[in-house]
Amino acid sequence: MIKHLRSAADLDAPTAILILDTAAEMAALAGREVKKLPTLRGRTVVNLFYEDSTRTRISFEAAAKRLSADVINFSAKGSSVSKGESLKDTALTLQAMGADAVVIRHSASGAPHRLANWIDGSVVNAGDGTHEHPTQALLDAYTMRSRLGRLAGLNVVIVGDVLHSRVARSNVLLLSTLGAKVTLVGPPTLIPLDVAAALAPGTEVSYDLDAVLPTADVVMMLRVQTERMQDSFFPSAREYARRYGLDAARMHRLAEHAIVMHPGPMNRGMEITPAVADSPRSTIVEQVTNGVSVRMAVLYLLLGGK
Amino acid sequence: MAYPRADTTDKIILSGADLHRVVDRIAHQILEKTSGATGTVLLGIPTRGVPLARRLAARIHAFEGVDVPVGALDITLYRDDLRLHATRALGKTELPPGGIDGRRVILVDDVLFSGRTVRAALDALSDIGRPSSVQLAVLVDRGHRELPIRADYVGKNIPTARSESVRVALAETDDGTDEVRLTGGEK
Numbered sequence: 001m002i003k004h005l006r007s008a009a010d011l012d013a014p015t016a017i018l019i020l021d022t023a024a025e026m027a028a029l030a031g032r033e034v035k036k037l038p039t040l041r042g043r044t045v046v047n048l049f050y051e052d053s054t055r056t057r058i059s060f061e062a063a064a065k066r067l068s069a070d071v072i073n074f075s076a077k078g079s080s081v082s083k084g085e086s087l088k089d090t091a092l093t094l095q096a097m098g099a100d101a102v103v104i105r106h107s108a109s110g111a112p113h114r115l116a117n118w119i120d121g122s123v124v125n126a127g128d129g130t131h132e133h134p135t136q137a138l139l140d141a142y143t144m145r146s147r148l149g150r151l152a153g154l155n156v157v158i159v160g161d162v163l164h165s166r167v168a169r170s171n172v173l174l175l176s177t178l179g180a181k182v183t184l185v186g187p188p189t190l191i192p193l194d195v196a197a198a199l200a201p202g203t204e205v206s207y208d209l210d211a212v213l214p215t216a217d218v219v220m221m222l223r224v225q226t227e228r229m230q231d232s233f234f235p236s237a238r239e240y241a242r243r244y245g246l247d248a249a250r251m252h253r254l255a256e257h258a259i260v261m262h263p264g265p266m267n268r269g270m271e272i273t274p275a276v277a278d279s280p281r282s283t284i285v286e287q288v289t290n291g292v293s294v295r296m297a298v299l300y301l302l303l304g305g306k
Numbered sequence: 307m308a309y310p311r312a313d314t315t316d317k318i319i320l321s322g323a324d325l326h327r328v329v330d331r332i333a334h335q336i337l338e339k340t341s342g343a344t345g346t347v348l349l350g351i352p353t354r355g356v357p358l359a360r361r362l363a364a365r366i367h368a369f370e371g372v373d374v375p376v377g378a379l380d381i382t383l384y385r386d387d388l389r390l391h392a393t394r395a396l397g398k399t400e401l402p403p404g405g406i407d408g409r410r411v412i413l414v415d416d417v418l419f420s421g422r423t424v425r426a427a428l429d430a431l432s433d434i435g436r437p438s439s440v441q442l443a444v445l446v447d448r449g450h451r452e453l454p455i456r457a458d459y460v461g462k463n464i465p466t467a468r469s470e471s472v473r474v475a476l477a478e479t480d481d482g483t484d485e486v487r488l489t490g491g492e493k
Contacts, residue, residue: 305393
């Protein structure tokens with residue numbers, strides 16, 4: 001097993017499948033009265049969050065606690081970071097405290113890679129800048145597999161702000177490893193063509209959502225990240241919604257079995273309409289539940305052994 | 307895991323025919339001790355405990371016509387030696403319909419050694435439900451206990467040296483071979 005999970009590219013197909021299979025066993029725990037395992041008793045997991053996040057932090061916290069690890073939550077706000085402490089000094093402090101794993105979210109792409117050089121424990125990337133978010137890709141793959149029964153050969157359409165999306169990047173890498181075909185769709189300003197090809201050969205790009213919908217097994221809508229848009233990438237929110245938003249009419253053009261995914265949080269009415277988000281095709285709530293199982297699997301596989 | 311090839315110094319403890327007789331005997335003992343095996347659930351501990359539990363259930367059915375539910379109980383997440391080895395892949399935990407609450411659970415494993423696996427299984431059981439009682443059936447008891455644990459049904463007691471290994475092969479998991487061998491030790 002690998003020591004760190006910094007990128008979805010760290011995972012080869014057998015390792016990724018091992019994580020998904022382990023997550024399936026972990027999911028059985030949710031149905032039990034005692035939702036706790038003694039597996040990581042005495043281990044310390046630090047959630048090091050430099051960027052705001054509710055869902056991911058709580059998900060990692062729940063996962064670590066269900067495995068009986070001690071959890072320390074560190075948020076940059078109100079910490080010594082606001083006094084100017086560097087990432088390296090924070091890392092050395094965590095190292096001195098004996099953290100067995102550090103789950104890091106940082107606005108700088110590559111922060112988890114740097115961190116892994118400074119500490120002995122495992123590093124899990126919980127989102128770094130516009131780079132990657134590997135556990136999100138794993139939980140997405142888990143959700144697709146549990147809804148559709150397979151991953152190999154699936155047609156996955158990822159729609160929206162691919163340029164700023166770490167979720168998209170990790171998904172392209174992982175899904176290609178697992179044999180799915182990915183098509184990126186969005187305004188030309190938000191799809192780095194060369195990067196799409198460099199990430200995983202075989203990844204296709206389209207600027208016309210309506211053209212790719214009928215053959216899609218999975219449509220993954222990305223959040224329009226207004227906080228990362230320094231320039232104007234598209235004329236107006238209304239135009240974006242009209243061309244690349246998923247509404248009921250577009251949803252009805254999907255194949256019978258196709259599912260709709262969204263990593264959350266959603267801008268309802270922009271990239272996805274409430275009717276679609278709340279429809280039985282949407283897996284948005286399931287994705288959150290599966291997130292805990294997948295993160296339990298990752299923590300177990302990184303920390304469970306020697 | 308592939309079943310290792312026989313070494314010339316290996317000793318066969320149970321041949322295929324012996325192994326079948328031993329399973330039959332345990333099935334009879336279970337019927338006797340549990341007054342017909344009603345309200346009983348057999349839980350096999352992966353890997354080889356699971357096919358053993360299935361075989362016991364089949365024999366009990368053949369002898370008395372009683373259907374005993376069979377399940378699997380993976381204990382990996384409850385082991386106390388996780389840190390000492392590389393990470394293990396999880397096995398399957400599958401409880402029979404109706405669960406284990408209020409039933410007599412018989413844990414089934416191939417080899418009883420230190421007793422740590424059984425300890426982990428007892429912890430796992432208490433997280434899953436509340437059986438009325440728990441018993442233990444093993445194919446081989448090789449001794450060297452590290453915990454105060456004893457089996458209710460033993461197929462064969464094999465005195466061993468710590469340096470020796472007991473290798474159980476079952477047709478379901480080991481390419482059609484049914485036997486128990488003693489390997490290693492002083493040569």
